Amino acid sequence: xxxxxxxxxxxxxxxxxxxxxxxxxxxxxxxxxxxxxxxxxxxxxxxxxxxxxxxxxxxxxxxxxxxxxxxxxxxxxxxxxxxxxxxxxxxxxxxxxxxxxxxxxxxxxxxxxxxxxxxxxxxxxxxxxxxxxxxxxxxxxxxxxxxxxxxxxxxxxxxxxxxxxxxxxxxxxxxxxxxxxxxxxxxxxxxxxxxxxxxxxxxxxxxxxxxxxxxxxxxxxxxxxxxxxxxxxxxxxxxxxxxxxxxxxxxxxxxxxxx
Amino acid sequence: xxxxxxxxxxxxxxxxxxxxxxxxxxxxxxxxxxxxxxxxxxxxxxxxxxxxxxxxxxxxxxxxxxxxxxxxxxxxxxxxxxxxxxxxxxxxxxxxxxxxxxxxxxxxxxxxxxxxxxxxxxxxxxxxxxxxxxxxxxxxxxxxxxxxxxxxxxxxxxxxxxxxxxxxxxxxxxxxxxxxxxxxxxxxxxxxxxxxxxxxxxxxxxxxxxxxxxxxxxxxxxxxxxxxxxxxxxxxxxxxxxxxxxxxxxxxxxxxxxx
Numbered sequence: 001x002x003x004x005x006x007x008x009x010x011x012x013x014x015x016x017x018x019x020x021x022x023x024x025x026x027x028x029x030x031x032x033x034x035x036x037x038x039x040x041x042x043x044x045x046x047x048x049x050x051x052x053x054x055x056x057x058x059x060x061x062x063x064x065x066x067x068x069x070x071x072x073x074x075x076x077x078x079x080x081x082x083x084x085x086x087x088x089x090x091x092x093x094x095x096x097x098x099x100x101x102x103x104x105x106x107x108x109x110x111x112x113x114x115x116x117x118x119x120x121x122x123x124x125x126x127x128x129x130x131x132x133x134x135x136x137x138x139x140x141x142x143x144x145x146x147x148x149x150x151x152x153x154x155x156x157x158x159x160x161x162x163x164x165x166x167x168x169x170x171x172x173x174x175x176x177x178x179x180x181x182x183x184x185x186x187x188x189x190x191x192x193x194x195x196x197x198x199x200x201x202x203x204x205x206x207x208x209x210x211x212x213x214x215x216x217x218x219x220x221x222x223x224x225x226x227x228x229x230x231x232x233x234x235x236x237x238x239x240x241x242x243x244x245x246x247x248x249x250x251x252x253x254x255x256x257x258x259x
Numbered sequence: 260x261x262x263x264x265x266x267x268x269x270x271x272x273x274x275x276x277x278x279x280x281x282x283x284x285x286x287x288x289x290x291x292x293x294x295x296x297x298x299x300x301x302x303x304x305x306x307x308x309x310x311x312x313x314x315x316x317x318x319x320x321x322x323x324x325x326x327x328x329x330x331x332x333x334x335x336x337x338x339x340x341x342x343x344x345x346x347x348x349x350x351x352x353x354x355x356x357x358x359x360x361x362x363x364x365x366x367x368x369x370x371x372x373x374x375x376x377x378x379x380x381x382x383x384x385x386x387x388x389x390x391x392x393x394x395x396x397x398x399x400x401x402x403x404x405x406x407x408x409x410x411x412x413x414x415x416x417x418x419x420x421x422x423x424x425x426x427x428x429x430x431x432x433x434x435x436x437x438x439x440x441x442x443x444x445x446x447x448x449x450x451x452x453x454x455x456x457x458x459x460x461x462x463x464x465x466x467x468x469x470x471x472x473x474x475x476x477x478x479x480x481x482x483x484x485x486x487x488x489x490x491x492x493x494x495x496x497x498x499x500x501x502x503x504x505x506x507x508x509x510x511x512x513x514x515x516x517x518x
Contacts, residue, residue, distance in 0.1 A: 050310050051310065073337050073342070074333040077338075082415060086414065090411060103344055105354060
């Protein structure tokens with residue numbers, strides 16, 4: 001099977017012009033089929049504030065109102081996605097093409113069901129069109145996804161970028177041997193959040209349970225880990241959590257997940 | 260040669276939720292290869308004002324500053340383009356895919372040369388990648404372009420949507436017999452701007468010169484007409500200026516251009 005690299009970059013990379021440029025240069029230089037998924041960064045919050053769009057929180061969870069959705073669609077699918085595509089095109093080695101899930105019906109989702117909280121226009125992924133994505137890859141294109149999906153009825157959704165990366169990696173595993181990289185500003189999963197070098201280099205399912213029990217893996221890292229293990233359970237060959245410089249320098253200390 | 264429809268909708272259609280929905284329904288129902296180009300509408304001016312981004316004018320011409328460019332990229336490539344794509348997907352008969360010129364390197368442009376005025380980040384189209392657009396069409400996709408281009412060096416540009424429509428129609432004429440429709444809120448070119456039924460049904464190059472001399476065609480209609488005649492001179496089979504309802508109801512009175 002041919003190898004495919006699926007890389008996700010977090011909001012802190014997107015927000016940092018220098019880190020983003022450096023990552024994109026490394027990413028473009030990778031000479032194999034590849035897909036990029038990018039988070040949103042803090043710009044959506046800043047622009048929402050300037051536009052007078054309030055960010056509603058319920059029990060500490062962010063609610064995506066119609067006005068919030070418009071802001072994230074603008075920024076994620078517009079400003080951020082298209083500037084990333086233009087920067088990748090500038091390398092002359094990466095024929096990037098920017099997508100939401102609505103484009104070519106690539107990722108469908110359903111509005112997150114209301115239990116205790118109505119999250120608003122947040123979508124949970126239903127399906128990824130691996131045949132169409134494979135067609136783009138086979139035609140020499142590099143898909144660049146923002147974390148916006150649709151419901152096939154005209155509604156766009158804000159969706160978690162980590163989850164999209166995992167779902168795309170899983171779907172593409174029917175065509176490729178997929179390596180999934182979650183790239184961010186740290187070096188990996190840390191035993192001590194105040195020591196940036198305290199990287200846990202390998203985590204399997206068993207170790208994950210004990211790290212969780214010890215409170216070493218907590219908060220926002222938990223759903224990321226769930227996405228990692230879900231990918232491994234569904235035939236993704238490799239999953240790594242690493243610094244953004246890792247994509248092109250695989251000797252850097254980082255975290256590798258295994259079952 | 261297979262037929263291809265290239266339709267451009269103006270900002271007044273994009274701004275009018277009902278008119279836009281009606282147009283998209285008609286457009287999706289057209290059972291032949293097709294391409295849509297959309298203008299921006301007034302929302303960019305509204306959002307720029309709210310964000311405190313000033314619109315600079317020199318000699319009555321709008322200048323696209325870095326801040327203005329960010330706003331139009333957000334709104335045209337993000338909010339407007341992706342909502343149009345999602346609405347077309349909702350018809351289940353139109354597999355729409357949204358593009359700027361940067362995506363798959365489809366439309367390259369150069370910053371408008373500075374003579375009397377520096378227009379800022381405004382791009383003049385250099386090339387359209389007809390082979391790649393043909394590939395998407397042959398694979399059953401319907402390209403939806405906003406009026407953003409790039410220079411292959413990482414810079415995005417604001418570009419005139421009428422010109423993009425004309426350039427795309429010309430480029431695609433090497434593969435298809437192309438019909439180009441400029442769709443807007445009026446019925447066509449009018450002899451009397453106050454009489455919405457005073458449609459001039461046919462304009463050839465000679466009549467255009469006399470209408471221009473008489474001041475009947477003036478202002479913003481002049482560059483649109485230049486784009487129309489440029490397309491006809493470069494092998495586009497048909498060019499029409501018509502109401503947005505025309506695409507699916509070709510009996511409506513409208514303006515047809517001929518050489």
